[in-house]
Amino acid sequence: MxxxxxxxxxxxxxxxxxxxxxxxxxNIGSRKAFYDRLDTVLDSRWLSNGGVLCEEFERRVAQEAGTPYCIATCNATSALQLALRARGVTGEVIMPAFTFAATAHALSWIGLTPVLCDVDPDDGSLLLSEAEALIGPDTTAILGVHIWGRPSRLDELTTLARRHGLALIFDSAHAFGCGWNGRRIGGFGDAEVFSFHATKFINSFEGGALVTADGELARRARRMRNFGIAGHDDVVSVGTNAKLHEASAAMGLTSLDDxxxxxxxxxxxxxxxxxxxxxxxxxxxxxxxxxxxxxxxxxxxxxxxxxxxxxxxxxxxxxxxxxxxxxxxxxxxxxxxxxxxxxxxxxxxxxxxxxxxxxxxxxxxxxxxxxxxxxxxxxxxxxxxxxxxxxxxxx
Ligand SMILES: Cc1ncc(COP(=O)(O)O)c(C=O)c1O
Missing domain, CATH: 3.90.1150.10 (Aspartate Aminotransferase, domain 1)
Structure with a gap:
């Protein structure tokens, strides 16, 4: 016609x-695998709080990301907040204006000030010269975003953060399974955060994860994820509830299988x-x-x-x-x-x-x-x- x-x-x-x-x-993986996992969850009567599926999910995400530590969370927004708090970020944080509102919300919601920086109109990556010019006495971190899973200029960003003594966190919500210079996204900066929301490449209905090579940061974030509790009932820091429950972990694992x-x-x-x-x-x-x-x-x-x-x-x-x-x-x-x-x-x-x-x-x-x-x-x-x-x- x-x-x-x-x-x-x-x-x-x-x-x-x-x-x-x-x-x-x-994308939805094998329903049978998902339902089988749900059965094991129900049989175990362990539905959340660091269940075996959550732990398995963390191991497999860490393995894919090439990082020693992974803390699975109920979404990426919470994982960003854990990363920022566990790294001790305060005051102002430089981030790209071209990103989802969640990047800025994650900061504002915990009392940090997002300082917006313009991006390259060709690929959406942070403009490094402008980012540097925006650094002021209250700046303590840069929050980079791997837009659409396409990381760019990571070396320059890392150098910039180091030169000014700033923390460097990545919103890698889109970038699970992506790489840069032969390395998997996940191991850059102080910590990176993935989203496993339903629309993402790997999904756990809702979910996220913080990955890092910094053991101390990981320990703090893990504790903050569970109300700041160490051991059974010793509250040693402020915290929140950002746990990933077992049904989500079942879905995440099934998604990872495929x-x-x-x-x-x-x-x-x-x-x-x-x-x-x-x-x-x-x-x-x-x-x-x-x-x-x-x-x-x-x-x-x-x-x-x-x-x-x-x-x-x-x-x-x-x-x-x-x-x-x-x-x-x-x-x-x-x-x-x-x-x-x-x-x-x-x-x-x-x-x-x-x-x-x-x-x-x-x-x-x-x-x-x-x-x-x-x-x-x-x-x-x-x-x-x-x-x-x-x-x-x-x-
Ligand atoms: C760039 C970016 N950052 C953060 C988020 C928030 O992820 P979540 O929905 O898992 O909290 C999203 C969600 O789409 C996103 O696109």
């Missing part, structure tokens, strides 16, 4: 998909998107460095509206009408969110937050789905100026 402007669902055509193709559908399969299917999807969209003027798929370990969980499309004539939000609307739900990422940037509004210019963050979308992937998305999604994207972008005119007229 020849595609015409009128065949686009957003302009009155029939949607290309009956069943929605959605970003963020979780990790290689998830990588393979994510990689095939990424490569198919890359090949299908290659050479389309104004579109760029953010590259994954395939020499490193990757989870391929985030297929990021950069839309240059000046060349396509169709901006990112209109392309999202075109796709949504077809029942394809891609997602803006970190829009509009923390500097434009009420609690963190900052009146300095953030041109890098503004630019990337206006241009990128993350495309649907994961085991629920088939090769045919991707071919069809890319055909819609190519058509809409090639006729970008006309599509935009029609959308404005219809509005």
């Amino acid at each position: 020849k595609r015409t402007l009128g065949s686009l669902a957003v302009l009155g055509g029939a949607p290309a998909f009956d069943t929605p193709v959605v970003f963020g559908r979780p 990790m290689d399969h998830f990588v393979r299917s994510n990689r095939e999807n990424y490569r198919r998107y890359r090949d299908e969209l290659a050479g389309t003027p104004g579109l760029r798929l953010l590259e994954v460095d395939e020499r490193e370990a990757n989870n391929y969980q985030y297929v990021v499309l950069d839309v240059d509206a000046a060349r396509t004539g169709l901006d990112r939000d209109d392309l999202l609307a075109v796709l949504a009408a077809e029942n394809v739900f891609a997602r803006r990422y970190f829009y509009p940037g923390c500097h434009r969110m009420d609690p963190y509004r900052t009146h300095r210019p953030f041109p890098g963050t503004d630019s990337i937050a206006a241009r990128v979308m993350v495309l649907p992937t994961g085991e629920c998305v088939t090769a045919d789905d991707i071919t069809a999604v890319c055909a819609i994207i190519r058509f809409a972008v090639e006729r970008g100026h006309e599509v935009t005119r029609c959308l404005r007229r219809a509005a």
